[in-house]
Structure formats: C-alpha cells, structure tokens
Amino acid sequence: MTSTPSSSSEKKPAHEPQPIVITALDGFLLSGTLFLPPGPINTSAPKTKGPSSTTTPLSDLSVGATLKPEVDALTRVVIISSATATIQDFYYKFALYLSQELGMIVVTYDNRGVGRSMPGDETLAFMKAEIDNQKNTASGSGSTQTSTPPPLPPKPIISSPNKNSKPKKNPLIGFEATIVDWGTKDLPGVFSWVLEHYPHNPTIFTGHSVGGHLLPSLDSYYTRNLERVFFVAVTSAYWRHMNSPLFMYWFFYMASPVVNKHYGYYPGKTLWNSMEDLPKGCFETWSYWGSFSNYMLGGNPEWKPNFDLFRVPAYSIYFSDDDFSSFSAPYIMDLIPNTQRRCVGIDPVQDLNMKKVGHMGFFFNQCKQKLWKTVVQAWFVDGQGLDRETISERAKAGSSYARL
Template structure:
C-alpha cells in the first residue's frame, strides 16, 4: 500500500492510495459513490490486489481527505468530480502501472461521471456497481420520504447552519460541499436525471464517445439503483456495449446489500465475479 497525490488539471491535490499485488497484470481505478471516502473501498482494493491487480482509490475534492479546512467556502460543482478528479486519478494510476491494461470500477456516481472524463479512452472496461439514476419517483415508494426529507429539510438546514452538508447520523456519508448538493438535488427531481442536460449546460462531456464495454451490477434491495434506474444510466452511454446484471442478497449469501453493501465484508464472491469480467480477454 502506498499513499500518493493525484493532481487535477486545475491544480487541486487529491489524496489517493495504491494497492499492489505481486507482479500485477491489470490496473484498476476505483471511483467512489457520493459521501463514501476512499477508505470505504480498502477491503475491496486489497482483495483485487491479491488477485493480481494494482488498484487506486481516491477521495473526490471536498470529501474525505480531499476536504479543505473551510468546506463552506469551497467553490466547485458536482461534475468537477468527473471532469477533473477522476481523470487525475486515472493519470496517477497509469503512471504507477505503465503498460498494464486499465479497467474501472465505478460505485454509484463513479459510474455516472465516467463520461465526463476527457481521458476515458484509456479505460478498457467499466464495471458499474449500484449505478442508477437518482430521480426520486423511480425509487421505491417507501424510500421517497427519506429522500425528500434529505433534499428539502435536512440539506437546506445543514447548509444554513454549516455552509455544507454535515455528515453524521441523519446523513451518514462524509461532509459534502454545497456545490455537490445543489446540482445533485436538481437532477434528482428531473425524470431524465442529467441526461438531457448533456447537450447544453453540462457541456463539454464525452458520454457519446465512450465505447468501452460496461457491465452494471444492480441489487434487488437497493432503493436507488434498481433495474429501471440502472438501465436509464446505461442509456447515457449510447455507443458503449452494455449489460445489466441483477443480484439478490440471498443469492450472494448475505442478509443485505443495499446501495453500498457490495463493498462490505462477505461480498468476496461478487468481487471475484467483477474482476473476472474486467480482466477477461
């Protein structure tokens, strides 16, 4: 394990961590879901390293170890994670693993934003994990009150009090900048999420240029990424060969997976399945 710094095009420094097995044959970029710091993926990264990979995890700007001291004053917008941070992490991985084929595991928004990466063509395959549109009306009815409370009560109150989204008991993720929350809320109230914005306000982007195969793993107890919203996200990559795999907790031998459980202890058989697909010739 080695800590490194990935430097984004605008100079922002992103703490990252490399995990390397003996004589690695593939390089794996792991991109985080919103609110999940890089440490959350450490067990997964170590497992892939044991399978013969060099793996890089990193913290998106404003989150985890990339959080500035004054988060309330931070100027950024959500898609900066895809335009600036993920490309910098990919460049750092390529520098650490010269000559190795590069593949990508995107959790949640890590899959959403692969099409913002100007260097996406360096990636041979994308494994999406719990990647589905955030549009709230396509989520289970029982989950809607939780979402609406976050968007319209907790979030605004947290911004008013702290100037950012405070992590803790009600929002269990890491602290988030205002510039993440505001566009995220806007997209999650749009039936097309951000898809129709790609031709206008979210230019430049490269979604239509992505041709690397995508396989998307969806879990039946995930209230956000379900078969409908997972398929919606694959549509924003119109020229990438893609398929969607649905798994149940019982089929994985665990009581719960949800939106984040694919990276928790006990999911090693799934990790092997993902890695085998990423590295097949």
C-alpha cells in the first residue's frame, strides 16, 4: 500500500464518514464512526500457497514468508481510542488524514458515558435494530423466517416554552460506569466489531492518554490481528508524576469528590469548558489509579498477566510541554516489558519549531506537516519508529515556524 500525495487545499472525502453502532461485551451500545479510504479496499483472506512438493510440509517461517506479500497488500484498519473526557469527533481531522491520504480504514468511537454513547440513547437503539434487521433479512432469504421490522425512529425533542418547566435531567446521574468498563467491555467490543467486518486485515491501534492505558489489559483473542501500536501522550496520572503534584492531589482527592457528590456526575463541561462530562465512577477510577505509582496496574493488579504477555510492537511519543505530566510516559511503557517498544520525548520548541503541542495538540491539523507526515507515516506505513533527532530533522526541513 502506498500513500497518496496530499494537496495544500482540503479535499472532500471520497467516502463520507458514516456512523456505526458498536456493541460492548455487556450489550451497551456505543457510538462509532467509520472512515473509508478512496480507491479499492482489499479485505481478501490470504491464501497459503503450498510448496511444489506436497510431501514437504511448510514450516511456520515458510508460511509467514509466503503470506507476507498478501498480508502487506491488505488495507490496514486503524482504531483510535480517545483520551479521558474526550469525544471521538476530536480526532476527526486525524482520522481523515489516515483514511484519505494513507489509504486506511479508520474506526473512532465514544466510550460509554461520553459524547454520543449515552445510556438509553434511542438513536443508537434504532440504528442497532435497523442493522440487525438488515442482517436478518439477508440471512433469512429463501427461508421461512420473517425478520422483525425496526422500531420507529425516536421522536425529536421539542423544548417546552414553559419557563417553569424543570431542566432535563443529565443522563449521567445515577449511571454506573467506570474506566475499567471502558477497558474490559467497550474496547473489546470495538475490536470485535473490527474483527467481524474486517477479519483478515492487519490492525493498527492509536491510543491517546487513557486509550493507551487500557490496551494491554485486553485478552489476545481480541488483539490477534493487531500489527502495531501508536501511543500519544500516554503518560502516568499518578499524582506525584504530575507537573503540579499538590494541585493534582487537591483536584483528585479533595475538590472533585465534593463536586461528584453534588452533581451526581463529573461536570467537566461546566467547570473546565475543555472536558466532556464524565460518569461519576469514571472519574473515581481516574483518581483511584492516580494514587498508585504504577497507575492502572496498582488499581487493577489482575491486569498484570496480560500486560506481561503483551507482544505487539509499540511506539510512544510524548511532549515536554504536556500540561499534565511531561516526563512519565516511559513509566507506562515499562509496564509492557516483553514487547518491542520505543518511547520518544519531543520538545516542541527545540525539535519542531512550534510554540506548543501539549497533551492534546498532536491531533490538531497544525501538526500535519511536522508530525503526521513524518512520525505517523513512518510508523503506520513502514513500521519505522523515528528517534527524536530524525523527527527534528524532518520537521525542520519541511516547514517554518508554526503555532498551535
């Protein structure tokens, strides 16, 4: 697969991103988006070509060498797993770049309780019923079985002009969900969706912040097609590892519990205007993990066997101006000790001639020239994890001063 050259102007995608419904392991419905590349998409199952002599069995190495050209010709599938309190739409531009310019299939999604993955969402239920109906119709053709028609779509919500009417109750009040649910139910559901629709295609995982924390906890059943992993700002939120440890201690263990109790959920939009609202239990997981030096493995030690068994090559980048923790990414990488891994810290000013990247800025469109077309293309297309010096050389050669 080769990447297509990009133009300076934004082009309309050949395929409009389409909404999808992903079912978590416990049946909870998640909102997702599918980005398809232009041109042909190769999803064919690789065929093992036997040797000329049928009496000589193929060794494992021979099978791998024989299948490699066919596997390399398959279209890659990228899963983007969001940071805490971050909606999937935040990664829209990055997903478009991967699909339209690198020719990859991309799946984004909202974890339960975030964005469009709200409890009891009637739109998701309708979409799921319609999808199931189409499957039943296709599988039941020629049989005596009749498919159940999907329910009517939800009625539009019309605000009442009555000034005395009570405001709508936030759907997160009373909703039981934790970040552990994101890792043990939601993320396996996303991988299951990809395996169902693209069972033979190699997968690349992009984890931003907590999205990277959760991946190694998965059973290898779900990650069997995973080819490589890309971590962005996957740092530790152990309070002593944060840039302002005393503030984070106050934030995690003094102020936020009071806020959670008062609202019944964590009102990130109201308080910070840069976070999404979170289920109460998700924030409690975040702060609980933050009390351990080994972060998520301190909070969930039962995950350690899967972390030790994790074998997928991982490449992690982090930034010296990260607002939360600017140095702790290597601690997270040390928790997956038995895989090939590289962790690279980048100084935006010195290495990229950029004013700021921080914890979130990598996914801004301004990073396209200096990071996406260097770091991302090298790792996603060629499997090369660039070191800091090479990143700096390519970034400075490609463009002038930029500011996010």
